[in-house]
Amino acid sequence: MQQKAAAFNKSDSMKWEERMRLISLINIYTREVLDNVGTTDKAFIHDFGEDDLAVRLRRSGYKLMLCKDTWICHDHDFRNMEDKDPVKFKATLESGRAVYKEKYHGIDAWDDINNFEIPLLSPLATNKLPNNPLKSLIIDGRCGTPVLEIRNHLRRRGRTDMECHAYTTQAKYFLDLQTVADDVQCDRIDFIQAHYANGCFDVVVLCEPVNTYPAPITLLQRLYDFMQPGGILLFKLRNTDDFNAFMRSTGIGGVSDADVAGSV
Secondary structure (H helix, E strand, O other): OHHHHHHHOOOOHHHEEEEOOOOHHHOOOOHHHHHHHOOOOOOOOOOOHHHHHHHHHHHOOOOEEEEOOOOOOOOOOHHHOOOOOHHHHHHHHHHHHHHHHHHOOOOOOOOOOOOOOHHHHHHHHOOOOOOOOEEEEEEOOOOOHHHHHHHHHHHHOOOOOEEEEEEEOOHHHHHHHHOOOOEEEEOOHHHHHHOOOOOOEEEEEEOOOHHHOOOHHHHHHHHHHHEEEEEEEEOOOOOOOOHHHHHHHOOOOOOOOOOOOOOO
């Protein structure tokens, strides 16, 4: 173990990545930080106490950094329920998740924080990027994990010059987005053009499925207009399992061409 740790633990700040949450078992805090934000809220029996602490740290102006240049041994097989009663474990999970959601006015500790969008953001690992300082727009990224992941993707490529803008259609995410983005706007999706000029972003990411918004084709055109020449537009579709259902959701209507598979 000592040999493995000695070989692995080579300090490299380019391997440090900001996170929305960290598990307390492997965290290190200074006394000053805990004096400012407090320790574990006893309303959490066990699970989600670290998630609550993470929120308070971020909202107090601190950053949570995952140091990938540090090897840690956790001698406990939690995935196979070692030393845990499955029934009690499930009960503490459900209780902690409910307490967190009530405390933070409807924000879910898993769904709203762990939305890493791995397939959606994967093109950022390989696509060609301009040499100028980069600007990104992340739309409906919930509490902000996709904002950080865009920075982390580019950091792995040696780029630390990203300015991130966040736009949300749900006010409950506004405060947490302010802890990770350079600028945050909250408004209806119909008014997004009122907040940004055309041709000013290198990366535009729509985190919710485009066909869950009204007039998705119009929305895509607006997002395309925001991009610089050669920019990257990333979005996803909710799978309707039906070609005509998708076409109707875009506002175009069903396809009637007999040569098109699935047309009517």
